[in-house]
Amino acid sequence: MPRRSVRTRRRTTGFLSVLIALLALAAIGLVCAIIVNGRRQAASTDAVQASPSDSYVEASDLPETEVVLKADTYREEYLPAEDADPEEAEPSASPTPEPTPNNLDPAVALRPTPASENMLPVFKRAKTSEHVIAITLDECDGAAITEQFIQTAQKYGAKLTLFPNGDNLLKSGMQQVIQKCVFQLGYEVENRGFTGLAKLFQFPTGMMVQEIWKQSAALNYVLGVKYQPHFYRTYGGLGENDPRTHAYLKQEGYLGLAHWTELASNYTADQMEKQLKPGGIYLFRTTRDDGECMVAFMEAAQSSGYRMVTLNELFGFEDNTYERVQGSLLSETMPEFNYDETELYDILPGETSWAVLKMQERLGTLGYLTGGKADGIFGEATSEALRLFQATIGRAASGAGDVETLQRLFAEDAPRNAPAGDPTLDPKTLLVEEDLELSGPLPGEPTVVPTVEPVETLEPTPEGEE
Numbered sequence: 001m002p003r004r005s006v007r008t009r010r011r012t013t014g015f016l017s018v019l020i021a022l023l024a025l026a027a028i029g030l031v032c033a034i035i036v037n038g039r040r041q042a043a044s045t046d047a048v049q050a051s052p053s054d055s056y057v058e059a060s061d062l063p064e065t066e067v068v069l070k071a072d073t074y075r076e077e078y079l080p081a082e083d084a085d086p087e088e089a090e091p092s093a094s095p096t097p098e099p100t101p102n103n104l105d106p107a108v109a110l111r112p113t114p115a116s117e118n119m120l121p122v123f124k125r126a127k128t129s130e131h132v133i134a135i136t137l138d139e140c141d142g143a144a145i146t147e148q149f150i151q152t153a154q155k156y157g158a159k160l161t162l163f164p165n166g167d168n169l170l171k172s173g174m175q176q177v178i179q180k181c182v183f184q185l186g187y188e189v190e191n192r193g194f195t196g197l198a199k200l201f202q203f204p205t206g207m208m209v210q211e212i213w214k215q216s217a218a219l220n221y222v223l224g225v226k227y228q229p230h231f232y233r234t235y236g237g238l239g240e241n242d243p244r245t246h247a248y249l250k251q252e253g254y255l256g257l258a259h260w261t262e263l264a265s266n267y268t269a270d271q272m273e274k275q276l277k278p279g280g281i282y283l284f285r286t287t288r289d290d291g292e293c294m295v296a297f298m299e300a301a302q303s304s305g306y307r308m309v310t311l312n313e314l315f316g317f318e319d320n321t322y323e324r325v326q327g328s329l330l331s332e333t334m335p336e337f338n339y340d341e342t343e344l345y346d347i348l349p350g351e352t353s354w355a356v357l358k359m360q361e362r363l364g365t366l367g368y369l370t371g372g373k374a375d376g377i378f379g380e381a382t383s384e385a386l387r388l389f390q391a392t393i394g395r396a397a398s399g400a401g402d403v404e405t406l407q408r409l410f411a412e413d414a415p416r417n418a419p420a421g422d423p424t425l426d427p428k429t430l431l432v433e434e435d436l437e438l439s440g441p442l443p444g445e446p447t448v449v450p451t452v453e454p455v456e457t458l459e460p461t462p463e464g465e466e
Helices: 002-049 106-110 143-155 174-183 205-223 243-251 269-273 288-303 354-365 380-392 403-409 433-439
Strands: 132-139 160-164 256-258 281-285 307-309
Touching: 132 143, 132 288, 143 160, 143 174, 143 288, 160 174, 174 205, 205 243, 243 256, 269 288, 281 288, 288 307, 354 380, 354 403, 380 403
Parallel strands: 132 160, 132 281, 132 307
Antiparallel strands: none
């Protein structure tokens, strides 16, 4: 009996050892399966869902009262670590080679060509067949509604490019939303002007500069850093050929003007789904209708295999840069901008610019353009007025503002147009009232001399004045 008991115990012990080993192996396998599955889910979430983190600012958490922003403070946890000191960086193994035709930026082929060497490019669509598009969000009327659009973008794995109005940036709750977009979500924020409704080409130069600069200053103020925008979006896409605007944007480090391929407000949600085009730029505003349109559009884009990226990524540019600053951002002053408005250049029909507006004013002063005010839009009425002036000075009546025509138009001795209904006056030999009084009646003319208004000379408006 004792021997049998020992054998029984030994068998029991061996069985338990095997059972424990099997259970341990099963546990290890289960843990490995959980880890692999978790990684797969995380990758899927990052690629498609991009669900917001627990720390993301919810619309319901945003304060209802106005936030008093402090210009030299920001939410430190949103900012990435500062770059290492360049002096402490290890030298590279070999010097960076100079660019050659074989290693030039390949993204150049995606971008539009500037109209002239003095102009920036106007970005309306990337030249690509790849299924990639950019979604831009304009105005950003408030924190709560901007938050809703951001949540939609996260759901469909899209990165947005925001074009907020400067005055909207200073609304309650927008500081948290914009900081989160830039520092955590990797979104791009660009310039749409401070009011967003300004037609810059109708503004005197000083006011034009102020509209652009104030939005950038407001963005710096909200972010707490010096942020470098890349794109400016003009109201309605107008003024894209105003050299003043291009010159100022170039001075401030912008890369170009951002227009769009399609505007969501022009379509219903169903129609918008059909506007998908490789390389397209799609403009949405922070309205309820555009929000519904964005959901349908992003669903269609995702199901069709499109990547929804920022403008920088679409056109192969580096991300917008920013730098920390010492002291208050309120100490910044508007940069000086010197632009020679008296320099003449060819102006073509269809253009919208400050130069067109000044040309219209001069044509009106001389009596060639009547029945309206100068608006900076080179339409048919302006072309007709120019043709009349060109015929008066003996030039081919093209209706375009070539440099020679403009030189004659702004000259002190530019002829006036004959008053309507008086065929006896020859514009080429028209005398001012003072000359008529000194010389008396002209030979063959009645004693009563018709009154003619004196010639007015239109001088270019000084910068910053009406």
